[in-house]
Amino acid sequence: MKIDLNVAEDMIKKAKVLGADLVEVYMVSQSSLSVDIKDQDVEALESATESGYSVRVIKGDRMGFSYSTEINNWKEVVENAVEASRFTEEDPYLDIAEQEPLPKVNIFDPAVSTVKEEDAIGMAMLIEKEAMGVDKRIRRIRKASAEFSTHELVIVNSKGLRQSFKGTHVSAEVSLAAEEGSEAQMGWGFSSSRRLSDIDFGEVGREAAERALRLLGATRTFTTRGEVLLENSVVAEMLSVLAPTLSSENVQKGKSLLVNKIDQKVFSDKMNLIDSGLLDWKTGSRPFDAEGVPSRKNVLVQEGILRGYLYNLYTGKKEKVSSTSNAIRGGIHTPPMVGISNLFIEPSSKEYIKGYNELIRQIKKGMIVTEAMGVHTANPITGEFSIGATGLWVEDGEIKHPVKEAAISGTILELLSRVVFYSDRLRFYGKIGAPDILFEGIDISG
Numbered sequence: 001m002k003i004d005l006n007v008a009e010d011m012i013k014k015a016k017v018l019g020a021d022l023v024e025v026y027m028v029s030q031s032s033l034s035v036d037i038k039d040q041d042v043e044a045l046e047s048a049t050e051s052g053y054s055v056r057v058i059k060g061d062r063m064g065f066s067y068s069t070e071i072n073n074w075k076e077v078v079e080n081a082v083e084a085s086r087f088t089e090e091d092p093y094l095d096i097a098e099q100e101p102l103p104k105v106n107i108f109d110p111a112v113s114t115v116k117e118e119d120a121i122g123m124a125m126l127i128e129k130e131a132m133g134v135d136k137r138i139r140r141i142r143k144a145s146a147e148f149s150t151h152e153l154v155i156v157n158s159k160g161l162r163q164s165f166k167g168t169h170v171s172a173e174v175s176l177a178a179e180e181g182s183e184a185q186m187g188w189g190f191s192s193s194r195r196l197s198d199i200d201f202g203e204v205g206r207e208a209a210e211r212a213l214r215l216l217g218a219t220r221t222f223t224t225r226g227e228v229l230l231e232n233s234v235v236a237e238m239l240s241v242l243a244p245t246l247s248s249e250n251v252q253k254g255k256s257l258l259v260n261k262i263d264q265k266v267f268s269d270k271m272n273l274i275d276s277g278l279l280d281w282k283t284g285s286r287p288f289d290a291e292g293v294p295s296r297k298n299v300l301v302q303e304g305i306l307r308g309y310l311y312n313l314y315t316g317k318k319e320k321v322s323s324t325s326n327a328i329r330g331g332i333h334t335p336p337m338v339g340i341s342n343l344f345i346e347p348s349s350k351e352y353i354k355g356y357n358e359l360i361r362q363i364k365k366g367m368i369v370t371e372a373m374g375v376h377t378a379n380p381i382t383g384e385f386s387i388g389a390t391g392l393w394v395e396d397g398e399i400k401h402p403v404k405e406a407a408i409s410g411t412i413l414e415l416l417s418r419v420v421f422y423s424d425r426l427r428f429y430g431k432i433g434a435p436d437i438l439f440e441g442i443d444i445s446g
Contacts, residue, residue, distance in 0.1 A: 002029075002051075002071075003027045003029050003051070003152060003154050004071065005154065005156065005162075007071060007074055008025040008027060008053075008154065008156040009156065010074070011023070011025050011055055011074055011077075011078050012025060012156065012157070012158050014075060014078045014079075015055065015057050015078050015081065015082055015158075016158065018078070018079065018082040019059055019082065020057035020058065020059045020064075020081075020082055020085070020158075021057075021058055021059055021060065022057065022058040022094075022095070022096050022157070022158055022159070023055070023056070023057050023058075023096075023157060023158040024055070024056045024057075024096045024155065024156075024157040024158070024291075025053060025054075025055055025154075025155070025156045025157065026053060026054045026055075026056070026153075026154075026155055026290070026329070026332065027051075027052075027053040027153070027154040027155075027156075028050075028051060028052060028053070028151065028152070028153050028154075028331065028332060029049075029050070029051035029151065029152045030049070030050050030051070030149060030150065030151040030152075031047075031048070031049045031050075031149065031150050031151075032046075032047070032048050032049075032050075032147060032148065032149035032150075033046070033047050033115060033117065033120050033147070033148045033149070034046050034120075034145065034146070034147040034148075035117075035120045035121050035124045035145065035146055035147075036124070036143050036144070036145050037121070037124040037125050037127070037128050037143070037144040037145070038128075038141060038142075038143055038144070039128075039141070040125055040128060040129065042121055043143065045117065045120075045121070047117070050069075051069065052067060052068060052069040052331070052332040053067065053068065053071070053074075053077075053332060054066065054067035054332040054333070054335075055067070055074075055077050055078050055081040056081065056096075056335055057078075057081045057082055057085055058085070058094045058095070058096070059082065059085040060085075060090070061090040061091055061092050061094060062085040062086070062088045062089070062090055062091070062094075063084075063085060063088050063091065063094050063335070064080075064081040064082050064083065064084035064085030064086075064088065065081055065084060065335050066078070066080035066081040066084060067332045067333055068332075069332075093314050093315075093317040093318050094314065095313045095314065095317055096157045096158070096159055096161070096291065096292075096313070097155075097157065097159065097161050097291045097292040097293050097313060097323075098159050098160075098161065099159065099160045099161045099162065099163075099292075100293070100294050101294065102163065102287040102288055102294050102295075103278055103287055103294055103295055103296075104287070105277070105278050105279070105280060105285050105286065105287055105295065106194075106195075106280040106281055106285075107165065107166075107167040107168070107194045107280075107281070107285050107286060107287075108150075108165075108166045108167055108168050108194070109168045109170075109194060109195040109196055109197075109281075111195075111196040111197070112148050112149075112150065112168035112169070112170050112194070112195070112196045113150040113168055115148045115170075115196070120146055120148060123146050123172070123199075123201045124144050124145060124146040124172075124201070125144070126201045126202050126205070127144040127145075127146065127172055127173075127174045127189070127201050127202070127204050127205040128141050128144040128174065128205060129202075129205070130201075130202035130203070130204075130205035130206050130209075131144070131174060131176055131189075131205030131206065131208055131209045132205075132209075134205075134206055134209035134210065134213070135178070135209060135213055137178045137179055137180050137213060137216065138176060138177075138178050138209045138212065138213070139177065139178070139179045140176060140177040140179065140184075141174065141175075141176045142174075142175040142176060142177070143174070143175060144173070144174040144205065145171075145172070145173045145174070146170075146171070146172050146173075146201065147169075147170065147171050148168075148169075148170050148196075149168065149169045149170075150166065150167070150168050150169075151166070151167055151168075151169070152164065152165070152166045152167075153165055153167075153286075155288070155290075155291070155292040157292065161292045163287075163288050163292045165286060165287050165288070167194060167286065168194050168195075168196075169192070169193075169194055169283060170192065170193060170194070170195070170196050170198075170199055171190070171191065171192035171193075171199075172189075172190070172191050172192075172199050172201050172204045173188070173189065173190045173191075173204070174188065174189050174190075174204055174205055174208045175187070175188045175208065176188075176208050176209065176212060177212060178209065178212035178213045178215075178216055180216050180217075183216060183217070185212045185213075185215040185216050185218065186212055187207075187208040187209060187210070187211035187212025187213070187215075188208050188211065189203075189204040189205060189206075189207040189208030189211070190204065190429065191203070191204050192283050192428075192429075192430055193281050193282070193283065194281045194282070194283060194285070195281040198281060211370065211371075214370070214392065214402060215370070215371075215390060215391075215402045215404070216402065217401065217402055218390065218401070218402035218403055218404035219401060219402070219403065219404065220403070220404060220405050220406070220446050221367070221393055221403045221406050221444065221446040222446040223443075223444065223445045223446045224365065224366075224444055224446075225441060225442065225443050225444070226363070226364065226365040226366035226367070226440075226441075226442065226444060227362065227363040227364065227365070227366035227367075227394075227420070227438060227439065227440050227442070228366050228367055228368075228369060228408060228438075228439045228442040228444065229359055229360065229363060229366070229367070229368045229369065229394075229436060229437070229438045229439075230369050230372075230436065230437050230439065231368065231369060231370050231391075231436050232423070232425055232426070232427045232429075232434045232435055232436050233370075233427075233429060234369050234370070234371070234372045234375075235345065235434035235435070235436065235437050236427075236428075236429040236432045236433065236434045237372055237375040238372075238375060238378075238385075238412065238415070239343060239344075239345065239432050239434055240375075240432050241375055241376065241378045241380065241385070241412065242412055242416075243339075243340050243343055243432070244256070244380055245257050245258050245380055245383075246258065246273075246275075246300055246309055246310050246340075246343075247309065247310050247326075247338040247339070248309040248310060248311045248312075248315040248316070248318075248319070248338055249312075249315050249337065249338040250338075250380070251309050252315060252318060252319075255380065255381055256380065256381065257380065257381055257382060257383040257412070257413065258306060258309070261306045262306055262307070262308065262309075263305060263306065263307070264305065264306055265304045265305050265306075266301065266304065266305070266306045266413055266416075266417075267301055267304045267413070267416040267417055267419075268304050268416060268417050268418065268419035269303045269304040269305075269348060270303075270304070270347060270348050270349070270352045270419045270422075271301060271303075271304055271345060271346075271347070271348060271416060271419055272299065272301055272302055272303065272345070272346045272347070272348050273299075273300045273301035273343070273344075273345055273346075274297065274298065274299055274300065274343070274344055274345075274346060275297075275298045275300055275310060275324070275326065275340055275341055275342065275343045275344075276295075276296070276297040276298065276341060276342050276344075277289065277295030277296065277297075277325060277341035277342065278295055278296065278297055279342050282342045282428055282431070282433075283342075283428070283430055283431055284340065284341040284342035284343075284430075284431035285341065285342060286341070288325065289312070289323075289325040289326060289327040289328070289341070290312075290327040290328050290329040290336050291312060291313055291323070291327040291336050293312075293313065293323045293325045293327065294325060295325045295341065296324065296325050298310065298324045298325075298326075302348070303348045304348070304417070308324070309324075310324050310326040310338055310339070310340065311323050311324045311326060311338065312326055312327035312336050312337070312338050313327065313336070314336070315338055325341070326338050326339060326340065326341065327339075328340075340431055340432070341431065342428070342431050342432075342433065343431060343432050343433070344426065344428065344432065344433030344434060345422075345433070345434045345435065345437070346426070346435075347422045347435075352419075352421055352422055353421070353422050353423070353424050353435075354421045354422070354423065354424070355423065355424060356423045356424075356425055356436055358421075359421055359423055359436060359438045360394060360397060360398075360399065361397035362397070362420065362421065362438055363394040363395075363397060363438070364395070364396060364397075365394070365395050365396075366393075366394055366442070366444065367389065367391050367392065367393055367394065367403060367406065367444055368391045368392040368394060368399070369389045369390070369391040369408065370390060370391040370392065371389070371390040371391065372387045372388065372389055372390075372408075373387060373388035373389075373390075374386070374387045374388055375387050378412060382411065383411040383412040383413050383414075384409075384410075384411050385409065385410065385411070385412060385415075386407060386408075386409040387407065387408055387409070388405065388406070388407055389403075389406040389407060389408050389444075390402075390403065390404050390405075390406070391403050391406070405446075406444055406445065406446060407444075407445040408442060408443065408444060408445070409443055409445070410442065410443065415439060415442070418439045418440050418441050418442065419437055419438070419439060420438040420439060420440050421437075421438045422435045422436070422437055422438075423435045423436035423437075
């Protein structure tokens with residue numbers, strides 16, 4: 001399906017004729033190329049093109065919604081949306097966006113959009129080749145993958161909004177095992193960006209190999225309270241659990257541990273938490289959100305104090321505040337919801353930043369957590385968690401041995417109030433970014 005603005009305009013006209021007060025047309029088109037490699041052979045190669053559109057109408061404070069992947073039946077889709085509005089409840093907070101100037105943000109890389117199949121295969125093979133070359137104990141590669149995609153998004157509505165952008169996305173991933181005797185340890189590597197030159201495919205493989213190798217010989221530890229250094233990938237996992245609690249949608253439903261905490265201290269005063277759609281080349285960046293509201297930077301936590309939540313037009317109107325440009329959609333199939341753009345942790349001052357090795361030297365007795373299991377089971381309302389932890393045991397600033405089957409428990413709010421220092425390795429895993437963070441006074445179970 002080719003995106004056609006003239007058809008979008010026709011949809012709006014027809015919906016208005018049928019009695020809709022407000023109309024929005026949301027159109028997307030995407031092409032992707034993905035490749036999986038195993039033992040330097042192509043295990044899977046897939047090229048796909050997807051497109052579709054949805055129509056959202058508001059008629060007398062009632063919403064109607066319909067979608068399709070076939071542009072030729074747009075009249076029926078519009079009729080279905082208007083008809084659906086007859087059966088929904090009245091809601092005075094429904095609205096669509098106004099036309100506003102857009103910020104500039106770099107999200108389209110021609111090098112991604114022109115990747116050929118043979119090039120994609122070569123890049124994915126490099127991931128596996130470099131991983132195997134690190135050490136002879138790397139014996140099993142589960143799968144090395146690379147994906148390249150280009151997408152276009154258009155939003156047109158009856159308030160005169162006409163917005164569009166094109167973006168690209170590239171990712172590289174591998175999971176593997178290091179083996180020694182009867183022992184096997186898993187390792188993984190991942191990188192993503194909107195720009196091809198940001199991805200070092202060989203490094204993705206080498207990183208996975210090093211992750212697995214450093215855990216060989218892991219033993220159980222004892223129960224204690226001490227310092228814990230969460231590597232950036234683990235912090236990002238924890239932040240992915242925290243992200244829904246920042247949604248005004250969940251706050252308004254009472255399903256967030258941050259309800260009624262605006263202007264209260266919720267985390268360490270050493271911590272800021274930012275959501276921004278304006279970071280060049282990050283995968284969550286875009287000039288406008290899924291309703292057409294211009295992207296912006298939102299400081300959610302400043303020096304440990306909660307300053308705000310994430311809003312779309314609907315939840316913002318409920319509280320008489322502006323959208324924070326955090327409308328998202330699950331493709332064409334759903335109306336707008338609330339979600340993150342690029343969510344990341346940063347130190348509130350540069351004085352709290354140290355090199356990674358310096359963080360290790362700060363540990364008197366504790367653990368570097370390199371992998372965490374069960375993070376997704378954390379309770380989003382109470383913040384309670386108990387996660388399995390794998391990593392490295394440290395005493396007097398020196399790594400002593402790898403650790404397996406440890407556990408760390410507590411609450412997310414308590415954990416994030418015990419920050420000591422951050423590393424200088426801010427890294428994004430998809431839309432979530434974090435540095436390594438050293439915490440104190442953490443319960444470690446053996």
